Amino acid sequence: MLEKITKNTLRVAIITAVLCLGTVSARQLWASPNSIGFCRGTCSATVHCSGPCLCEILTGTTGGCVRDPGPVRPRTN
Numbered sequence: 001m002l003e004k005i006t007k008n009t010l011r012v013a014i015i016t017a018v019l020c021l022g023t024v025s026a027r028q029l030w031a032s033p034n035s036i037g038f039c040r041g042t043c044s045a046t047v048h049c050s051g052p053c054l055c056e057i058l059t060g061t062t063g064g065c066v067r068d069p070g071p072v073r074p075r076t077n
Helices: 002-030
Strands: 054-056 063-066
Touching: none
Parallel strands: none
Antiparallel strands: 054 063
């Protein structure tokens, strides 16, 4: 009897977790990018990123919008 109750409780817990994760994913898909912390798109000296994102240009004149630019590299002259 105890084994049956344990199995049922485990099943309910797994199903609940899967449903909650699915709800979070659906909300993230419908939310605007800035509200959940995603940075997308390209940028340059004249085209800026929106929201809390920074423009990281590695080579050339265009770069990508990033939330964390990563480690700072020393300038080479």
